[in-house]
Amino acid sequence: MPQPRIPGRIPGDQLFFGRRKGRPLRAGMQVLVDERLPQLAVPADFAGDPRGWFGRPVRAVWLEIGFGGGEHLAWQAKNHPDVGIVGCEPFVNGVASLLRHVDNDGLDNVRIHADDARPLVAALPAGSLERIFVLHPDPWPKRRHHFRRLIQHASVARFHELLAPGGELRIATDDPGYLTWILGRVTAHPGLRWTGTRLADWRTRPADWPETRYESKGRAEGRPPAYMRFVKV
Numbered sequence: 001m002p003q004p005r006i007p008g009r010i011p012g013d014q015l016f017f018g019r020r021k022g023r024p025l026r027a028g029m030q031v032l033v034d035e036r037l038p039q040l041a042v043p044a045d046f047a048g049d050p051r052g053w054f055g056r057p058v059r060a061v062w063l064e065i066g067f068g069g070g071e072h073l074a075w076q077a078k079n080h081p082d083v084g085i086v087g088c089e090p091f092v093n094g095v096a097s098l099l100r101h102v103d104n105d106g107l108d109n110v111r112i113h114a115d116d117a118r119p120l121v122a123a124l125p126a127g128s129l130e131r132i133f134v135l136h137p138d139p140w141p142k143r144r145h146h147f148r149r150l151i152q153h154a155s156v157a158r159f160h161e162l163l164a165p166g167g168e169l170r171i172a173t174d175d176p177g178y179l180t181w182i183l184g185r186v187t188a189h190p191g192l193r194w195t196g197t198r199l200a201d202w203r204t205r206p207a208d209w210p211e212t213r214y215e216s217k218g219r220a221e222g223r224p225p226a227y228m229r230f231v232k233v
């Protein structure tokens with residue numbers, strides 16, 4: 001029997017990310033998901049200029065794909081109140097964690113798509129984003145799973161299209177195989193320029209790039225990350 005079609009969801013999308021649910025949410029976190037998420041959700045049809053999705057004027061919009069526990073997104077929102085930040089994450093425990101950051105920090109410049117980023121990325125208007133963050137995307141190390149990697153020639157071309165002139169794409173990974181893959185795809189795009197001047201720049205975390213949960217875990221296990229910043233030229 002065909003599966004019911006959920007708007008904005010790609011058939012077979014569960015192939016592309018690890019899981020939607022982890023440990024059962026504690027009661028307080030469930031309340032956040034039930035009550036706060038609908039207030040902060042992006043429009044179901046992703047329609048219009050995303051600057052209009054926030055309850056007040058914002059200078060520009062940034063997008064974080066796969067925000068995990070949301071600590072990086074919340075930091076950016078707190079430190080850049082003039083910007084609206086849209087976060088995508090299908091893992092409900094991570095969404096609850098971001099909602100807690102939003103409420104604890106009193107953030108009014110965050111909007112959430114609690115699902116696969118790809119339909120939103122496909123729908124946004126060209127030039128509508130000033131920054132895109134893809135921090136520690138799942139590396140899918142087996143060759144037969146490489147098609148699931150978020151960074152592909154096509155997604156890089158789409159990120160380039162979505163960025164405003166001078167906009168920035170930030171990617172991090174601690175997986176050497178994925179690093180080579182990412183560099184191959186991003187540097188192949190003539191419209192994106194690496195901002196570094198020497199190899200050591202990959203290993204130096206910029207001051208406005210707080211550590212993510214996944215990053216600190218990887219570092220503790222002996223996997224230092226590469227920090228990549230590319231500018232739309």
Ligand SMILES: C[S@@+](CC[C@H](N)C(=O)[O-])C[C@H]1O[C@@H](n2cnc3c(N)ncnc32)[C@H](O)[C@@H]1O
Pocket residue numbers: 016017018019065066067068069088089090091094115116117118134135136137138150212213214215
């Ligand atoms: C390895 S974790 C990294 C999380 C976080 N960025 C960090 O650094 O701690 C990758 C995250 O990307 C999310 N993800 C994977 N595919 C995604 C997609 N298509 N759209 C949105 N998020 C996705 C996963 O659910 C997971 O939380």
